[in-house]
Amino acid sequence: MGVSLNDIGLDRRSVLGLLAGAAVPSGLAAQFGGGGNDVETIGLNRIGRYATGEALGGAEIVAFHAAGNRLFVVNSGAGQVEVLDLSDPSNPVQDAVLEASDVIARQDVAMQAVGGTNSVDVDGNLVAAAIEADPATADGAIAFYDASSLEFVDAVPVGPLPDKVSFSPDGNYVVVANEGEPGASTDPAGSVSVVDITNGVSNAVVRTATFGEFDGQEDTLREEGIHLVSPGDGDAVASAVIEPEFVAVTPDSQRAFVSLQENNAIATVDLAEGTVTGVHGLGFKDFSLPGNELDTSDADGISLQNWPLHGMYQPDAIDAYEVGGETYLVTANEGDAKDFEVSVLGDLDLDPDAFDLSENPYVDSVEELTRPEHLGNLEVNEAAMAEFADENGDGSYEAIYAIGGRSFTVWEVSEDGLDPVFDSGRDFEKTFAERRPAGHQNVVESGPETESAELGTVGDRTFAFVGQEVGSAIFAYDVTRPENAEYVEMAVNRDYSVTEDDLEAAAEEDPEGDNPARAGDFAPEGVHFVPAAESPVQNPLLCVGYELSGTVGVFEITPVTGN
Secondary structure, three states, X not given: OOOOHHHOOOOHHHHHHHOHHHHOOHHHHHHHOOOOOOEEEEEEEEEEEEXXXXXXXXXXXXXXXXXXXXEEEEEOOOOXXXXXXXXXOOOOEEEEEEOXXXXXXXXXXXXXXXXXXXXXXXXXXXXXXXXXXXXXXXXXXXXXXXXXXXXXXXXXXXEEOEEEEEEOOOOOEEEEEEOOOOOOOOOOOOEEEEEEOOOOHHHOEEEEEOOHHHOOOHHHHHHOOOOOOOOOOOOOOHHHXXXXXXXXXXXXXXXXXXXXXXHOEEEEEEOOOOEEEEEEEOOEEEOXXXXXXXXXXXXXXXXXXXXXXXXXXXXXXXXXXXXXXXXEEEEEOOOOOOHHHEEEHHHOEEOHHHOOOOOOOOOOOHHHHOOHHHHHOOEEEHHHHHHHOOOOOOOEEOOOEEEOOOOEEEEEEEOOEEEEEEEOOOHHHHHHHHHOHHHOOOOOOOOOOEEEEEEEEEOOEEEEEEEEOOOOEEEEEEOOOHHHOEEEEEEEOEOOOOOHHHHHHHHHHOOOOOOHHHHEOOOEEEXXXXXXXXXXXXXXXXXXXXXXXXXXXXXXXXEEEOO
């Protein structure tokens, strides 16, 4: 199943993308494949595919080693990193497998048993893999491998449940978000580890920063829209409930930005000091504004409308870039909530005096608002509603907080925090509804679940590649001008008749004989841009790990000029 006309938007930029192969012959493309300055847009064409055979975690984070034309793929289902030979991107084949068992033998790593491998990154000839312990509430490790020989080099200890790991652009630091999710009987603190490898891995210095300095400041943090709750009746303590998720390092290698997904915030880390210097709340998306329409009901057909809702952005993946000397972040606003936080809106009480519905074209009372065909079946974050929208504590809520933003956002980094300069609004849901209605799902939860995001430069233009977990599409946007980001195209290769439940049932029944790749490419977890200068085909590549189908997609990015 390849990308077809029905899978890609037919606006001007997308038509140029579809015609890229004809508009730019391979010889000419090789001359400016990402290095020229006359690029108007791009074409995104899947040229290769690899199947791990592992469902539900078979391919997640991916990273490319240019010197060896190797793609490192986290297969969390099998607890390993698969190494693919990408010399011929149209035919990826497994070259080797990296196991994490050598980590246990390192004296400085207090790990009794190895759990899963969660993330991988490559810089120069060095591979870094984030390894969780078993149990996951114990301290994890970063394992280093030689990217050419694939030999284990060393390991260093980090915090509990290390998630996204990233090298700094200058190669001097490795930064990892230690999520610190609670276990059955313990809740370790979330943290960020900065591994200084300036003097080599054997002389690595590890600094792990927690969020203890914010304890006692919970009310101040909430004023910035930071979500801090804990199960039970106890008060939330910032250091205990903050859970880092994803890391983006600035181009100058001085700072890292770390998404705190469940908390609706982003932390700033000083890499030289290895300390958290700030936590910035992201506020809330107003779904009542034009351009922010969304589908909220499974009791009727597809219908995108404005509603009096607030969405917590709660980003998963983030990336950073610079324009005109200013730093910008791109966030994939997936949304996330713990089980104890979630309720169905129809089961809750709303304060009728808090909602002005006089100009709403669909309802004129909160009773009508909470009908199934409107908002009644929508899953909301009741814990956030109690936190932000119940001043008198009577359980009658004055505002509604949905899970996630159903979008991606571009933020400008300022001295005071983060300022949104662009949001994709309704684009993802609208595009699915119009062009791939079978992929328009999950409407009463968090919509398309915008999961992954990666930036890449082609010519003099910067593009954001944004993955939707539920709809399983990759959206490309031109973000060269952050305030005026433009949609380019959508690429999807998915058989929606095969569901996650189908894959789970098949894997339980016959894990050896199942073929999860039959679902197409399902749930893009990790997206990695390979610039033209490092690509084996000279044009840039986009490599995508699809979590649920256990597949890897390799896309060629073809530059298109305006000539």
